[in-house]
Amino acid sequence: MKKLTAVILTLAMLAGILCFSAAAGNKKAPVLLDDQALGADALIDGQTVYLPFRAVCEALGYTVSWSDKDGAATVSAARDGDVVSIDVTNLKVTDNGHLYNAAVFSGQGVYLVSGRTFIESGLFSTAFPAGASYDAKSGRIALSRRYENNVSVVNESVVSQDDYLKTTVQYPQLSDLADTAAQGAVNDILKQAAQSAQIEGQKNAADMAQAIKDGFRSAVGMCETYFNYMITYNQSGLLSVVLSDYQYTGGAHGSTIQTSYTFDLSTGQALKLSDLLDGRTDYTAYIDTVIRKEIDKRVAAGDLSEFDLAPFKDIGADPAFYLANSGVVFYFQQYEYFPYAAGIQEFNVSYSELNQMLNSAFRLLSDGPVTLDPKAENALSAGDIGRVTLGGNPTTGYTWHYAVSDSAVLMLASESYQPSGDPGVGSGGAYVWDFKALKAGTAAITFKYYRDWEGEASATAANTVVYTVNVTE
Known part of the structure; x- marks a missing residue:
């Protein structure tokens, strides 16, 4: 049985390798750090960049190791207590205790090609303090180091299961921030969001139990709460956290609500878009236009369909957003403008585009x-x-x-x-x-x-x- 399992896993990985090789068309690009070539090429699939994991991590000072235990291939990188492991077989990332999927908007985030691990550049930037930019004209990829805030992020988790509810909750808590009052304010907001998800799941389970007790045979018997997070920006005294709250109460599928917070770590304040951007500029009209053009582009390419009766018009007075390393990302909930199958659609407006619209206190986002x-x-x-x-x-x-x-x-x-x-x-x-x-x-x-x-x-x-x-x- 163990041999059969190993064969199945090997075939699954091989299928991923073959699919990627065909899609990428074997297009390669050299990777540079501090203008020095690493001697290992990245793979390019359209506009998606896949970095050579070992070469990039070692250039950044990490020690890389490989394990193939219990039929799961895992590659790990460690440096000064920072440990990131990627389960290449099951496509999972463990980032200093925080577990999340190795998936990206464009598809799979990690591939094995000829025995070497390649990781999508955005996923790499999430797990490591570095970014990558691809210059199509020169055909080169430049790595840049990222200097993160002087704060530690501790992963808190709650995992439980009973007759009616399966709960998997992870949320971040800060430590070592110089201002303990600011740290407490941030931690309270994030912990409360996780607790609210748990309370909602418990209510759903109680309703399910009552439905079964009342004889509704269509009740599925098991609800689920899955709550997770991603830290999307952790620099220059600012911290952006995206929270994902999935609830399943029966039926064909569950639903996910995405929320986000951008904190000023000097005060612990959760910032609104109007705090970041100058109200004397017409930034909302500009952002509306950028998003409208991108929606039209995705629809024309057949990648997205939009509700005819309620199309996107504007971001409104208090839009949902978060900071990424490249720009401000706006997003819309399931069913807000697009069908459920479209998921949560996101739209990045680069800092360079917003440069003249940023409040002076946040011009650092574009100027560095x-x-x-x-x-x-x-x-x-x-x-x-x-x-x-x-x-x-x-x-x-x-x-x-x-x-x-x-x-x-x-x-x-x-x-x-x-x-x-x-x-x-x-x-x-x-x-x-x-x-x-x-x-x-x-x-x-x-x-x-x-x-x-x-x-x-x-x-x-x-x-x-x-x-x-x-x-x-």
Whole structure:
């Protein structure tokens, strides 16, 4: 029986390989990180990019391993406590304890081709702090590192089953955020959303039990609640979380409600679109036009059908949206404008398109961080991100330590260390810090490079760097 199972799994994977190879037409593109080719090509299927998993992960400093246990092929990548595993056989991702499907809008997110794992670029960007952009003219793919917020995300889960209800719930909780009040506000919102899904499932199950007790033979006997999430943006002091609430109460299929929150981590506030975009601009009309054109394009291609009696006209006063790494994504619920089979349709409006419509406090979404200069007075506006990059070598025992003279003016948003890429032990790399400007004022950031056991007093003038930042509203 075990041999038969293994054969079936092998055939299933082989079918996926053959389907992908035929669809992709063997089109390849070189992958570059910091303008250096990785020596491994990505595969291109139309506009969808599939990255070579091992080569990309190793270039980013991850250790990659392969397992084929109990008939399931799994590839894993680990770096500094960050562990991502992909079940290639069953198409599941375990991202630091968070389990979700390896599926993307265009179809399957992971393929095995000639014994090598390829992962769709958007799925890769969800699981790893990096992105990929494909330039069709040059035929090249550029990888870019992403510096995520200085916060930990803990996966909380509830799994249970009784006679009438199967419950699978996962939701995120933040830890290690400097502002504990802001952290608590975010966690309360996310936990309450998960609890509301559980309560709805319990009510559905109670109704099912009563229906069966009352003799309704058509009652199926088992309800289901499946609640999950995706973190779609985690940079520059902003966090976007998409929640998916699936409820099955009988019948041909269940229903899914998608909600989302975008948080300012300096306050814990859930932001509306009107907080991000400048009301003095006609941003709603522009977004309406972009979405209308994309709907028409999908309909014309035969990929979508729209209800004739209630077609899309505008996003309304308080639209559903979330932040992605590439832009603001708007979405519509099942049956809102399209049939159930269309699922939840999403429409991305790039940050570059919205650049002149963003409020000044959120212009960083399109402009990115400002590189700080220790030899000059640096000017930031409230909401801007100032970036510091310093070289170092942790294998020597030396580390950079920093102090901000006024934490009400500047807040640490993220910090990370990137190896140089030289495979030699002790080759060093770059430390990167992002600081968010909070309000008007002047603050100094002082960095000192020393060994912890030797103390701050051991830092010489040559190992001390000071950045002066003036923030305006």
